[in-house]
Amino acid sequence: MTTLASTDLVLPTAGGGTVRHAMHEPVDYPRHPAPFTSRTVLAAAHVVADARADYQPGQAPPIDWEATIAFRKHLFSYGIGIAEAMDTTERGPGGLQWPQAKELIRLGVAAAREAGAACVAGAGTDQITSPRPALSEIVDAYTEQLEFVQAQGSAAVIRASHALVAAAKSEDDYLGVYRDVLARTDKPAIVHWLGTGFDPTLAGYWGHTDVRRAMDVVIDMARENADRLEGIKFSLLDEELEKEFRRRLPTGVKVFTGDDYGYTNLLLGDGAHHSHGLLGVLDPLAPIASAAFTALDAGDEQGFADTLNASIPMAVKMFEAPADRYKVGTVFVAWLSGHQDHFRMVTGREGMRSLQHLTDLFVLTDALGLFPDPELAANRMRLLLAVGGVE
Structure with missing residues (x-):
């Protein structure tokens, strides 16, 4: 009988068999506690549940705040900033409610400030309970969250709103809501364009199910509010569409890629345009991403591409x-x-x-x-x- 080493194990295969797997040695990815200079790099970091607490479905889920903030400090140690209280934290029905998201934002922004790390935080409308709220109620909900985020000293990511997609009747409704919300910013914000690949219930966002007609509306929104925008987070999982989108945006408005399949090419760019990073995949990939961005900061584009491309198969599987x-x-x-x-x-x-x-x-x-x-x-x-x- 063969005895397995402590780092060997037998794994199932898709065909119903098994295969022996020997663990790899860990790679010593160097720490890089300072933010990167070539790109803005933000991870949508997850929240750690308190698995020992007793609760019932429908209640606000218990959170292990200590482990949650410790994980953010792990990201900061590799130069990766955070986009706090985004979808990775499972905000919304069955997940974090607005009062918990507020505490997460407060703690996350404070930890980032202490570490000198980059940080933005999600502002949405998830405190709304009405199935079809008025547009003014949606603006008020966004404003409440935006003002809280900014009071912590952070810029906001304007999250996609399920309330808005239920209430809006035209692209003008979207443009009006975003105009009113962005008028209340005191720091340039990021607007999140979240596609149906991540959330099918957002079909018809921006007033259109056709993605290019929707893109026209987002471009109009960006042109109208360019002085209040840091950028747009583009989460449509379409590399060519993202390249087209960033060519059309007003000068000075960044694209933050949400493409967890093709991020290497999008982050590297084509010489004229490039994307910045606001990615869920940076949560598990912080060490290897840090090594890649360190190379890019040093002007080593090939080293950046080689390092980050090695992570693509893992990311494709995860997503x-x-x-x-x-x-x-x-x-x-x-x-x-x-x-x-x-x-x-x-x-x-x-x-x-x-x-x-x-x-x-x-x-x-x-x-x-x-x-x-x-x-x-x-x-x-x-x-x-x-x-x-x-x-």
């Missing part, structure tokens, strides 16, 4: 359709990496990915040398497999 389930992967990798002591999500949705998906993600993450303690990662993976009925 495979339906892409909104990527949040399972961020928590999974954080658990295996020792950043939290359980594999539980604040919404309880950790079962939304198959065991084979998680196994494949484990292998691809290990190939990058991203597990600081391979023995810990292997042991936790064995536990997951055992719970899943895999001997």
